[in-house]
Amino acid sequence: MKKISALIIVSILAVMLLTACGGPQFECEDAIGCVDIAPEDPVRIGWALVISGPNETLGVDSQRGVEIAAEDKGKVLDHAIELVGEDSLCSAEGGQTAVTKLTSDPSLIGIVGTNCSSAGEPASKIASDAGMVLISPSNTAPSLTNPDKTWNPGYLRSCHNDNIQGAAMANFAYNELGVRKAATIHDGSPYADQLQQVFADKFVELGGEITTQEAINTGDTDMRPVLTKIAVTGPELIYYPIFIAEGGHITVQAKEISGLEDTILSGADGMISPDFIAAAGDEANGMYISGPDLAFDNPLGQAFLQKHRTKYGEDPLSAFHAHAYDATMMLIAAIEKVAVQDEDGTLHIGRQALRDALYATKDHEGITGTLTCNQYGDCADPLITVNQIQEGEYVPVWTAD
Amino acid sequence: MRERLQNLDPLSVVLWLLRAAILGAVLWGTVATILNNPYSAENWLDFLVFGVAQGSLYALIALGYTLVYGVLFMINFAHGEFFMSGIFTATVFVAIPLSETAFWDSHPVLSLLVVALVAMATSVGIAVLTERVAYRPLRHAPRLVPLITAIGASFFWQYFFRGLYGSGITAFPPVEMLKGSLIVGGLEILWTQVVVIVASVLLLIGLYIFVMRTKTGKAMRAVAEDKQVAALMGIDVDRVIVITFATGAALAGAAGLLYALLFRQVHFFMGFFPGIKAFTAAVLGGIGSVPGAALGGLFLGMFESIGPSLFLEGLGIPAAYQLKDVIAFTMLVLVLIVRPQGILGERLAEKKA
Structure with a gap:
């Protein structure tokens, strides 16, 4: 009995001592912790x-x-x-x-x-x-x-x-390059899908024509059929704001399609990387890529x-x-x-x-x-x-x- | 007549309606596209050539599935990785170092032959190793066990090569000699596609002769027929199985080089989709049949290339090429509904099924 009461007293003292040292206790009043x-x-x-x-x-x-x-x-x-x-x-x-x-x-x-x-x-x-x-x-x-x-x-x-990036690219294509007919390709990702749509809307608003809006899948390699389809619609510029692997395939294969030899290729910031240059090789030269200003x-x-x-x-x-x-x-x-x-x-x-x-x-x-x-x-x-x-x-x- | 109608259960009615709907949609789309034809004859021929080139690749890989299935009745899901391992290794150790020297451009044929040999040898090595370590100990296990093991082996090799060569894209160096195209009667065919198609046909003929005319080929066919009886006739069954794996892998290795020529990118995951597509091609053609695999691959490649334009555009579906895999697998379902054994497949006997 004696032992127990001593223990209780000691623990009460300890608790008092601890609170005293802690100063004013911080109490979280934040709504989510x-x-x-x-x-x-x-x-x-x-x-x-x-x-x-x-x-x-x-x-x-x-x-x-x-x-x-x-x-x-x-x-x-x-x-x-x-x-x-x-x-x-x-x-x-x-x-x-x-x-x-x-x-x-x-x-x-x-x-x-x-x-x-x-x-x-x-x-x-x-x-x-x-x-x-x-x-x-x-x-x-x-x-x-x-x-x-x-x-x-x-x-x-x-x-x-991308409301800003897509519009900027449309502006550049229409006013600087003088392009009037453009086609787009996306890969189903929210980035590419929405970006090409912003581009297309702005391009039409400026007075241009979107000949076709195509889509591929991530992991696709053979782009020749879809490019042939695009070539039939006769665009002066193709805009494909996608990623490195599929973007590389399109860049390389577009040069092989009859009707697309002189078509301008363009993309966006998902393809700014030395790996894209490696994947697309010499065919990447001349391509336009939009992105944040890095100067x-x-x-x-x-x-x-x-x-x-x-x-x-x-x-x-x-x-x-x-x-x-x-x-x-x-x-x-x-x-x-x-x-x-x-x-x-x-x-x-x-x-x-x-x-x-x-x-x-x-x-x-x-x-x-x-x-x-x-x-x-x-x-x-x-x-x-x-x-x-x-x-x-x-x-x-x-x-x- | 009335009795037949009464015996019809609702499920089969639904199935028949489904079949009719798919067929109807395909026919409608085709007719609409043809009536409103935006493409020239050359465009259609282009689609066809692209499809044949892609299809020959599927065919070469599909042979690996079909050969192994013919002998062991197992689906070797690691086959796509045999395909990847060969060309990935050959690109890293042969093609890229060689392309930095003048030899690559001055002796392109010899260079490509060396790349092909290294690719095929690596694929064969990986296949034989996988067979020895992962499949042979399970030879007498229930059939589901080697199937799951194959999926495991597939993951193992993917991540093994990812660890070895990195997870990024490796670019296969372009071959100067293969730039430009061959013009036959107004039709332009890219030189790379010519090489892919010709090489595939030669390999297919070679394989056919090997299986049908040589003693080893005969042994393979015997083991496919009945392993026990073949063993009683003095055939070393294990050796024949190893040879079967090696043959399939050698074709996959060669397909790897053709893939690299066509698409110029290699990475650790490149075997997955071609592997799935080639498996589909093998089933489409009739799994276990060598000509069936070739035919299935060609059909699949052409459906993927022509299908979106021919079937879907007439239906007014935008961005049809996103759906090319849907077309490929719908075709598989349509063919299997009519011929469950595949285009050239035999009806499986009791013991094989």
Whole structure:
């Protein structure tokens, strides 16, 4: 009996002592919960990017942007930054698997990803349902930030919306190249399907004619029949904003089809990669590819390029490294804004507060420009450039105003 | 008559209606397309040639399925990977290094022969290894077991080669000599397609002679007929099975080179779709039959090439080429409804079924 009462007294004392040391207790009042980070623990940020398969350069490029951003920042409120990555592939299944795995970790604060809009659709839903934020450096499909389609409350992006890219390409084709008849091909992915539709609508609005809108499947190799079909309609330009493997096949095989020898070939940012040049070979020369403007003449951009060269020994591989850098920096800036820090260094981050802070991002100075988010998470300061492939290099020839 | 109608169960009525609907749609589409013909005769011939070239590839791969099925009654789902492994290895170790030297352009025929030999040898090596390690120990297991093992072997080889050569696309170097096209009577045929078609025909004839005229071929046919009796007649059944796998894989290796000439991209997943299509071709032609596999491959290639324009465009379906796989498999269903054993297949005897 004596022993037990002594034990009770000791434990009561211990509890009192602990509460006294903890100071005023933090109480989470956030609608969708908080993340607590102990004094010695790192701030954990996830990324879900395509780092294998035909489009791996797209993801590796973005991954490097995230890594350089984390390194530049060093510490967030005296906590180190830890990156956790998953391969989201370039498909709905890939995005679903990667983000499901990442969101199962409650200590994760937010995710940078995905690359392909097809992966972005399920990823946006899963991350939002889990109370996290997902900031994409390269999902460009318009539907992702359209509240009537696949927008979700935890989703933002630092790259352009294809409503802008498709219109820019139509403008370039109609006004700069003087093309009046164009055909399009997509591969059924949300990115390609929506982008070619924006292009077609704008091209018709300008006064041009769309001769046919065709589609192929991911994984198809024999494009000659569909190209023959297109040749019959007599377009002056073919626009196929798809990905590296199938885009390479179309580029090579179009030159072999009678009637398409002089047709102008064009595509979009899914095909900006040295792997596309390798896949399409000499036939790629002369082709027009639209994408984000990459001539970042601000000090941040120059410093980034320098760091990239030192760290990885080469120039950036694809088009979205700077967007990934900006996405990561936006996320870290928002964390710094909303985090509540205890005296001992413990961080408390409200998940809804973090979302609100991200959506309220205004005049964030990034490499890609000055980023301001709208109510559906479109944050980019978009500038579209059309490149021509010359001698296997992407040479900028026109920038939209 | 009335009795027959009474005996008709609802399911078969639904099936007959379905068949009639498919056939009706195909006929309607065809007629509509022909009436409103936007294509010239040359376009149709082009479609045909593209289809034959693609079909010959399917045929070469389909032979591997059919040969193995004929002898072992198992579907070797790893066959697509035999096809991939050969050309992937030959591209990485032979074609790319060679194309960086002047030899590639000065001796294109010799270079391609070396690539072909390496591709075929690798495919054969992988096939023999798979047979020895994964299939032979299961020779007397229930039939479902080797089938599942084959699917496992297929994944194993895909990811093995992904680990070995990376997951990206490797470009097969273009061959200068094969640029341009052959003009026969106003019809332009690409040189690569000429090579693909001619090489496939030669390989098919070679295989036919091998199976029908040589002693080994005779042994293969004997084992296909009855393994036990063949063994009693002094035939080494295991050896014949290995030879069967090797023959199929050699054809797949050659098909790999032809694929690389036609499409110029190789990667670790390239065996999957051609493998599925070739299996379809083998079933279409009648699995177990060598001429059937060849015919099935040709039909499938042509359906894929002509079908979307001929059948679907008349029905007013936009972006018809997205549906070419649907056409291929619908054709398979249509043929199998009429001839369950495939175009040239024999009705399976009790013991084979």
